[in-house]
Amino acid sequence: MDQSYKRLFENNRKWVQEKLREDKNYFNRLSKGQKPEFFLIGCSDSRVSPNIITGAGPGELFIHRNIANLAVHTDLNFLSALQYAVEVLKVQHIIVKGHYYCGGVRAAMTDDYYGLIDNWLMNIRDVMRLHEDELNSITDDEQRFRRLVELNVIEQVNNVKGTSVLQKAIRNGTAPQIHGWVYDLNEGLLKDLKIT
Numbered sequence: 001m002d003q004s005y006k007r008l009f010e011n012n013r014k015w016v017q018e019k020l021r022e023d024k025n026y027f028n029r030l031s032k033g034q035k036p037e038f039f040l041i042g043c044s045d046s047r048v049s050p051n052i053i054t055g056a057g058p059g060e061l062f063i064h065r066n067i068a069n070l071a072v073h074t075d076l077n078f079l080s081a082l083q084y085a086v087e088v089l090k091v092q093h094i095i096v097k098g099h100y101y102c103g104g105v106r107a108a109m110t111d112d113y114y115g116l117i118d119n120w121l122m123n124i125r126d127v128m129r130l131h132e133d134e135l136n137s138i139t140d141d142e143q144r145f146r147r148l149v150e151l152n153v154i155e156q157v158n159n160v161k162g163t164s165v166l167q168k169a170i171r172n173g174t175a176p177q178i179h180g181w182v183y184d185l186n187e188g189l190l191k192d193l194k195i196t
């Protein structure tokens with residue numbers, strides 16, 4: 001039986017030793033609580049781990065991940081994380097982080113049958129319909145794919161803003177800033193879509 005997962009435990013032990021060497025109270029301090037500045041909504045893709053690509057350590061990012069970084073109004077999981085981030089943790093920034101080469105976005109652009117996930121991908125097909133004219137005007141397939149990734153981020157930022165959680169915070173003057181970013185995993189760089 002393949003026991004490749006044991007590598008993860010070994011790495012974990014090494015990491016603990018390293019952290020304790022730097023600061024023997026490291027874990028003790030983390031156990032007291034969290035006060036992250038950022039709530040990040042990202043894709044589940046294994047290549048885009050927010051902590052790794054931003055160098056953020058434990059305690060810095062409150063994260064919600066799903067396929068294609070969607071902020072869906074009927075998703076109780078997302079809404080709960082959002083409410084906790086805004087009302088309890090009082091984060092200063094909410095970031096929707098999409099990424100080029102997103103398999104979820106790519107799948108939404110095809111007519112292929114994937115099963116249950118097709119219902120989830122309907123949210124991206126809604127984005128396509130909203131921006132049909134712009135997308136149809138792009139003749140290059142790769143460019144259209146990249147633009148849809150960006151438009152999806154923009155629409156998810158709008159979705160976050162439209163939630164009851166954000167509307168209440170805006171009314172109270174306590175709303176965090178909402179940002180839309182795209183990660184280019186071909187070069188490793190984050191791009192700010194500047195739609196704050």
Ligand code: CO
Binds near residue numbers: 067068099101104105
């Ligand atoms: Co993705």
